[in-house]
Amino acid sequence: MRRLPPLGLRTRLIAAFLLVAAICAVSTAALTYRQARRAVLTQSQDTAVSTLRDQLEGQGMSLPMDRQQLQRLVNDLGKRGKPHSWVVYGEYGTLRASSNGTPTTSAVLTEKLREQVAANPHGAFQRVQDGRGEPYLTIGMPAVFTRDGSREPTGVTVYAVMPLTSERQTVDAMVEAAKQGAVPGLAISLVPALLAARSVLRPVRDMRRAAQNLGRGRLDTRIAVKGADELAGLARTFNETAGALEESVTELREAEARARRFAADVSHELRTPLAGMLAVTEVLDEDAAGLDPDTAKALRLISAETGKLAVLVEDLMEISRFDARAAELNLDDVDVAEAVGKTLERRRWDDDRVTTDLPGGIRARLDPRRFDVVLANLVGNALRHGEAPVRVAVRTQEHPGGPRLLLEVADSGPGIAEGVLPHIFDRFFKADAARARSAGSGLGLAITLENVRLHGGTLTAANGADGGAVFTLDMPLEATA
């Protein structure tokens, strides 16, 4: 069962107009038809009935009648049909006569009419149709005579049968006229329908376009307010809302920019003293051996922490560059297997702790430095928080938007706790609350994720079927800067 698509506002408005117009046309036509038909038929009936009565009363007759007299009566009446010619049947006891010779009674004369005539000295009439659907007016009239002020039946009954074909034609013509008039009427009613639809739709469409622009981030979008109707009120409200939105978004952005600048400035300012400190840590390490144990311990501590601090500041700078959208891709064409191999080799992970599945001949366009950072981070994490052996697998996949590069890093550890998974890429997130400080800066995975996004890819963390953590990187084979 397929559902029809919802109809548009314009369609619905036009349909409503047409429906109203159609109801008007049909009801008008129906009423007119009824009244006209009644008027036409009544006129014919009245004329026919009164004509028959007058004619019948005007006939002199002597009772009892014989066949010839009856025949003469019907012949005489038969010539005087009004408004149309009719056929007259006469009945007197068992005698039968008709003005057209045969048959002596008509099939269209119903029992009901006979009963009414028998009951009513003024006669009765009935509209009937014969077997072929032709309409007839049938009138029955008993002949009476007046004696001493009271009417006495003579026993003679006359029936007139008159075809109503021309009345039917008149009525048919009227119906036809009503039909013919309704169609142009409906067509004409489309014009105001379209005009009304347009006057409603244009502001609605303007508003929709404006809302779309707002959604695209153009917060200075406003609508021209015309008139003073409800739609204009809506437009005004829209403009006020957009204004308020723009104001608060601007405030937020300014606050965010200030915060970002602050973070960037702080890390930048930290870098200079660190550069000086880091340059002399080796001196401390070398000389520590010759000093008393406490001083030696202090020096080694300073040296080690300076190194960590340098990494942290570098990571902070990197993150603030991502936040400021100042991170750039420096793309190069590389052989993926070679790049992965080099990364592992450089970190001295090219032993049995890491197994690889690297098909040769995959060339990708990416930023080698960032790719190296990503892979080193994922493998480093797997070795630190998971367990060896760590499996690195690379493959490509066809995709409508272009081929994708898929890289999977899976460890053999216990996996990632369910509560941790959603936060694994958060900044400074500590998976193990007891670990006050991780070995890294706590920004590693956040930076990794940003690097992947910069390439237009996605990075997901999950637990594999056999328990270890699995990180899946999915990015375009050809990144665009």
Add this chain to the structure above:
Amino acid sequence: MPRVLLIEDDPSIREGVGLGLRRRGHEVSAAATGEEGLALIGGFRPELVLLDLMLPGINGVQVCRRIRETSQVPIIMLTARGDDFDIVVGLEAGADDYIVKPARTEIIEARIKAVLRRLKGPGGPPGVEHHGELAIDRAGLTVAKNGERVALAPSEIKLLLHLSASPEQVFSRQQLLEYVWEHSYHADARLVDACVRRLRNKVEDPDRHPRYIQTVRGFGYRFGPL
């Protein structure tokens, strides 16, 4: 041990790096401004210049250009990652390599050694090789075009020697970074691109397509075919 001129405005870095390098046996002369550094070059005759890019007064890039006007002494820029634009400008100005601050002394020294290392390159036959209008002397590390000596910075000559040792072989940027600059990490391929541009300016004919150092789109660079 080489004589190093350190031009750096921040005293803590100047002293820290100076101290670290002296401990490793280098002779270090330090200057706080570009002008001071340029003035020292004549007398001190450094074998290598460590140059901070962000200097008050005339900045590192301008100092780099001034040095290159008269000398092909190796120049290593001290930069901060993220000052990407400066790195490119510095490389275009003729620097041979760059170090991202903050860096440990061992890293700084490794870069210094890599730049200064004489090419134990793929030993071609001794004597002078002729490639078109270029004459390359592998032993003397000199290059002449049409008989005229071309002044090349260390990274430029290393790159040219490396490429011309295997004519028509394509080297990726990453390979060149490893062979020529001995970068042990994925450095910026723009280092290679900037060096190729400088080298082309010196050895190619300006109004023709590159003959000697050709770009192979999507793969890297190769020498020839002529």
